[in-house]
Each structure stands twice: as C-alpha cells, then as structure tokens.
Amino acid sequence: MERTLILLKPDALQRSLLGEIISRFERKGLKIIGLKMMQLKKETLDEHYAQHQDKAFFDKLERFMMSGPVIAMILEGIEAVSTVRLIVGPTSGRKADVGSIRGDFSMSQQHNIVHASDSVETAKQEIYRFFNEEELFDYQKIDFATVYSEEERENI
Numbered sequence: 001m002e003r004t005l006i007l008l009k010p011d012a013l014q015r016s017l018l019g020e021i022i023s024r025f026e027r028k029g030l031k032i033i034g035l036k037m038m039q040l041k042k043e044t045l046d047e048h049y050a051q052h053q054d055k056a057f058f059d060k061l062e063r064f065m066m067s068g069p070v071i072a073m074i075l076e077g078i079e080a081v082s083t084v085r086l087i088v089g090p091t092s093g094r095k096a097d098v099g100s101i102r103g104d105f106s107m108s109q110q111h112n113i114v115h116a117s118d119s120v121e122t123a124k125q126e127i128y129r130f131f132n133e134e135e136l137f138d139y140q141k142i143d144f145a146t147v148y149s150e151e152e153r154e155n156i
Helices: 010-014 018-028 042-048 058-065 080-088 101-105 120-130 150-154
Strands: 002-008 031-038 070-077 114-116
Touching (some): 002 018, 002 080, 010 018, 010 058, 010 070, 018 070, 018 080, 018 101, 042 058, 070 080, 080 101, 080 114
Antiparallel strands (some): 002 070, 002 114, 031 070
C-alpha cells in the first residue's frame, strides 16, 4: 500500500472547502491514516519547497502558506500517489480539468487549494516532515473488500 501527503492550503480553509475535498478522497476509497490542523513555520516551508527557493515566487508562496492554518493528511491505498494526483489535477487551477479539485475550486497557479506528493519517494519524505509515527494509524476499513477486487487485495 502506498501512502501520500496532502496539505489543504490556507485558501481551502478560508473558502470552507475542507469537507468537500476530504469527502472526494474518501469516496474514491482512499484511507485516511493521519489528519491534523497546523500552522506552518518558515523552517518547515524552506525544507518542503527547497526546489523553489531560487524562484521569484518563493517568498510569496511561503507567506501564503503561513497566512493561516493548513490541514495535513496522509492517505493510503493501492497506487495512492498517482490516484491522488488525478483527483487533485495539475498545479494551475485554470488548466485543471473540471471534476478535479483544482479544476473545480481554483483559478490560480499558487492559490491552488491543495498540495499533493508528486512521487512515492517524495511522499515518504513529506509524510515524516509533517507527521511522526505516533500520529499515523493502522486500521482495517470495513469497505476494503468492496473498494479493491480480490486479486488486488491478494497482491498487497
């Protein structure tokens, strides 16, 4: 089973979209194994967005991400990273397909509602940047047998 990090950004909270966004992941069949509200610090954002530090938009992105609380969430499922990326849509809300989170709720490149890990390797790093092991929960969901076929469940 793969795990991936989701950050519901300050604009998602300000626009009262948390329930709508979380329910999309749940309805797809992904399992929430960690969830918390937090205020991000500059040090965390410097590490999280290190690949963007030399770009012109970095300071504005950092200020935006510290402008209010975020909701950090860990989702688990078969091919969770790529599945979540489809649900979220491309970075620019204007270019995201209708039906995706960004396509339905964003018109911006930076104020784009949600961050999602872009690879399995990145997800592993990001998960432990925002959560410690005690904050992740391992449990059996009662709908597991209806979300995945018998063959898929056997190959886990």
